[in-house]
Amino acid sequence: MLSAILLFLLTGVIMGTPLLIMAMGGVVTERSGTLNLGLEGTMLTGAFFSYYIAITTGNVWYGLIGGMVSGIVLAFFHGLAMIYWNTNQVVTAVAINMVALGLTNTLMGNFSKTTSAGNNISPGFDALFKINLGEAIIGVNWFLVLAIIMIPLTWFVIQKTTVGLAIRAVGEYPTAAATMGIRVRRVRMLCFLYTGAISALAGAALTIGDVRVFINNMTAGKGFIAFACIVFGRYTALGTAFGAIVFGISEAIRNYIQIFAWSIPGGYMTAIMMPYIITLLLLIFSKKGVAPKSWAIPYEGDED
Amino acid sequence: MKNRESIIAPLFGLVVGILVSSILLIISGSNPILAFQGLYVGSFGSLGAISNTLIKAIPLIIGGLAVIISYKSGIFNVGVEGQLFFGAMGGSIIATMPMFQDLPAFISIPLSIIVAMIFGGILGFIPGYLKAYRGINEVVVTMLLNYIIIFFLSQQVQPGGFLHETGTKANQSNPVHEAMRLPVLFEGLLTKVHVGLIIALVLVVIIWFVMSRTAIGFKMKAIGLNPKAAEYAGMDMSLIQTKVMIVSGAMAGLAGAVEILGYHYRLVDAFALGIGYNSIAVALLASLNPIAVIFSAIFFGALQAGNNTMQIIAEVPESFTRLVQGVVVFFVIAGAVLPKIISKKMTIKRLAKEAVEENHVKEGQENA
Numbered sequence: 001m002l003s004a005i006l007l008f009l010l011t012g013v014i015m016g017t018p019l020l021i022m023a024m025g026g027v028v029t030e031r032s033g034t035l036n037l038g039l040e041g042t043m044l045t046g047a048f049f050s051y052y053i054a055i056t057t058g059n060v061w062y063g064l065i066g067g068m069v070s071g072i073v074l075a076f077f078h079g080l081a082m083i084y085w086n087t088n089q090v091v092t093a094v095a096i097n098m099v100a101l102g103l104t105n106t107l108m109g110n111f112s113k114t115t116s117a118g119n120n121i122s123p124g125f126d127a128l129f130k131i132n133l134g135e136a137i138i139g140v141n142w143f144l145v146l147a148i149i150m151i152p153l154t155w156f157v158i159q160k161t162t163v164g165l166a167i168r169a170v171g172e173y174p175t176a177a178a179t180m181g182i183r184v185r186r187v188r189m190l191c192f193l194y195t196g197a198i199s200a201l202a203g204a205a206l207t208i209g210d211v212r213v214f215i216n217n218m219t220a221g222k223g224f225i226a227f228a229c230i231v232f233g234r235y236t237a238l239g240t241a242f243g244a245i246v247f248g249i250s251e252a253i254r255n256y257i258q259i260f261a262w263s264i265p266g267g268y269m270t271a272i273m274m275p276y277i278i279t280l281l282l283l284i285f286s287k288k289g290v291a292p293k294s295w296a297i298p299y300e301g302d303e304d
Numbered sequence: 305m306k307n308r309e310s311i312i313a314p315l316f317g318l319v320v321g322i323l324v325s326s327i328l329l330i331i332s333g334s335n336p337i338l339a340f341q342g343l344y345v346g347s348f349g350s351l352g353a354i355s356n357t358l359i360k361a362i363p364l365i366i367g368g369l370a371v372i373i374s375y376k377s378g379i380f381n382v383g384v385e386g387q388l389f390f391g392a393m394g395g396s397i398i399a400t401m402p403m404f405q406d407l408p409a410f411i412s413i414p415l416s417i418i419v420a421m422i423f424g425g426i427l428g429f430i431p432g433y434l435k436a437y438r439g440i441n442e443v444v445v446t447m448l449l450n451y452i453i454i455f456f457l458s459q460q461v462q463p464g465g466f467l468h469e470t471g472t473k474a475n476q477s478n479p480v481h482e483a484m485r486l487p488v489l490f491e492g493l494l495t496k497v498h499v500g501l502i503i504a505l506v507l508v509v510i511i512w513f514v515m516s517r518t519a520i521g522f523k524m525k526a527i528g529l530n531p532k533a534a535e536y537a538g539m540d541m542s543l544i545q546t547k548v549m550i551v552s553g554a555m556a557g558l559a560g561a562v563e564i565l566g567y568h569y570r571l572v573d574a575f576a577l578g579i580g581y582n583s584i585a586v587a588l589l590a591s592l593n594p595i596a597v598i599f600s601a602i603f604f605g606a607l608q609a610g611n612n613t614m615q616i617i618a619e620v621p622e623s624f625t626r627l628v629q630g631v632v633v634f635f636v637i638a639g640a641v642l643p644k645i646i647s648k649k650m651t652i653k654r655l656a657k658e659a660v661e662e663n664h665v666k667e668g669q670e671n672a
Contacts, residue, residue, distance in 0.1 A: 035441075037443055037444075077634070081634070081637065081638050081641075085638065085641045085642065085645055086641065087637050087638065087640075087641050088637070090380040090382075090443055091375075091380070091584075091588060091637055092634070092637055093443075094382060094581075094584055094633070095588075095630055095633040095634040095637055096630075096634065097630075098581065098585065098626065098629055098630030098633060098634075099627065099630035099631055099634060100630075101623070101626060101630070102325075102623055102624070102625075102626030102627030102628070102629065102630045102631075103328060103627050103630075105621060105623030105626060105627075106328070106329070106332060106620070106621050106623045106624045106626075106627050107332050108621075109620075109621025109622075109623060109624075110332045110333055110334060110620075110621060111332075113619070216623070220451070221447060221448070221450075221451045224443075224444050224447040224448060225448070227441075227444055228444050228448065231440070231441065231444070267459075267464065269455050269456075269458060269459035269462065270459065272455050273451075273452050273455045273456065273459075276448050276451045276452045276455075277452060279448055280445065280448045280449070280452070283440055283444065283445065283448075284434065284438075284440070
């Protein structure tokens with residue numbers, strides 16, 4: 001029984017790997033006091049460009065780096081508008097997500113005209129080991145290792161280092177931080193670019209780390225779920241990780257329902273809806289969040 | 305001054321947005337001139353094309369208004385997509401189920417629309433309440449609800465679902481009862497432009513009137529502009545924002561019913577995918593002005609209507625129009641703030657220069 005529960009938890013972590021990576025990246029931006037609802041967009045661009053570059057160069061590492069660069073570029077424009085020009089943080093993210101969806105769909109549409117169905121598989125990272133579930137085999141690759149390392153690392157950097165102190169300072173009391181000589185906008189922007197790179201890496205985990213093809217809008221709301229995990233985790237690294245693993249488990253349940261053809265009311269579609277419903281319920285029944293004091297409030301100071 | 309700014313930002317957004325997306329298209333190996341030519345032919349090139357553009361603009365006008373009232377009140381309804389789908393489901397219960405077949409049209413059409421608005425309103429209430437009374441970010445809640453509702457709709461039109469057309473394998477509902485289809489305007493001149501256009505235009509006038517001529521509109525704008533000041537002035541911000549979300553959702557639901565009764569004539573899996581998100585683009589391009597929504601909805605309606613022709617003429621993937629939308633919206637947002645930032649920087653520079661000159665004068669006087 002214990003081993004069954006362990007296996008269940010493990011599949012939860014495996015299913016939640018991209019989400020875990022992204023949420024760990026996202027929590028840094030939220031702690032620096034910026035609302036980042038553009039995770040969906042950077043993840044999608046990361047997923048596409050890592051796939052596209054990996055398949056055209058034949059080198060999976062180029063794909064990974066290219067994907068991360070694409071996430072940084074998109075986050076740069078997003079952060080430029082939001083952090084330096086103080087545009088509305090929600091509306092800007094909506095626009096960025098639209099750009100990401102339109103851009104990746106268009107490029108993919110043009111790219112798939114030049115390839116036949118058989119050779120649209122990109123190179124990818126091989127599984128380190130495989131878990132046999134009887135009817136299905138789940139591969140585990142180093143993205144999982146990375147995700148697990150990122151949990152304590154993110155916690156350590158935010159809570160125990162001077163960099164983390166600066167990040168928390170601009171998130172809580174930006175004006176006080178500025179008088180201490182911290183450049184508020186620069187710290188927030190660097191956090192934002194880091195999150196862009198990490199969420200693009202999470203996107204790469206979906207394509208070159210998993211299925212090795214790109215499907216239009218394949219992130220399907222994971223960026224918003226990652227954000228929900230951060231709110232649920234009360235803006236802490238460990239809480240967020242817990243939220244992401246819970247989401248992974250709900251995805252694992254969905255997959256079990258599909259693989260083992262369990263019959264549930266409403267069938268397959270209910271299974272697909274479930275992770276979203278669980279996330280929503282988690283959000284509703286979580287304690288009222290303790291957001292950083294200056295969270296989602298643009299910095300009005302004069303320094304550049 | 306205010307009016308000039310609200311025209312400059314959208315124009316700046318349109319021009320720069322179209323330029324940037326053209327460059328991206330060139331990089332991806334297609335010809336943007338051909339693409340926009342195709343878009344034009346498909347959206348304004350013939351009477352059929354124009355009526356197609358208008359049909360696409362109808363739900364965008366209503367959805368755009370739904371977005372405007374929420375954004376003006378400081379709560380961001382990103383859930384028009386889900387509310388529209390849920391409303392369409394509610395409307396379809398009356399419009400497609402056999403038990404309501406014998407109702408006279410003057411009862412059944414309004415009934416169907418009202419049910420749709422109630423469904424949409426319920427879906428608007430959830431994020432509104434959670435935001436106003438629990439402080440849960442409305443964007444996440446509405447996005448999650450969008451996904452849930454879209455899947456829920458496909459589930460219900462699939463075999464086994466309560467709206468599924470019995471005896472078929474297709475994922476669709478029964479057709480809308482003949483008597484309940486919305487009448488077509490300009491019979492013989494423009495094809496299929498339906499009464500929904502009138503409904504949308506009437507709504508534009510109502511929303512414009514409420515927002516600019518009534519006390520409630522003033523309260524909404526006060527909350528959106530300065531929530532703290534509004535609360536000090538004794539406004540119940542939570543209650544007003546919740547109500548606004550209910551109305552916003554109801555309007556999205558109305559758009560869903562109009563789409564079903566006037567255009568699609570049956571509920572199909574993912575029949576209106578993207579309309580909700582496009583409504584956000586419509587509202588932002590219109591600088592949140594209810595009257596300007598008409599033009600911005602026609603522009604985005606034209607992008608959609610011209611899609612097919614563009615695909616055929618220029619061999620550009622249809623999602624290119626989505627890219628154009630996103631980039632245009634981004635630069636509209638940027639265009640609204642950039643003039644202020646530039647003028648602020650210029651003021652700082654001028655002040656610095658004046659200070660330096662003053663110093664020189666002083667030094668000169670001292671030397672003399």
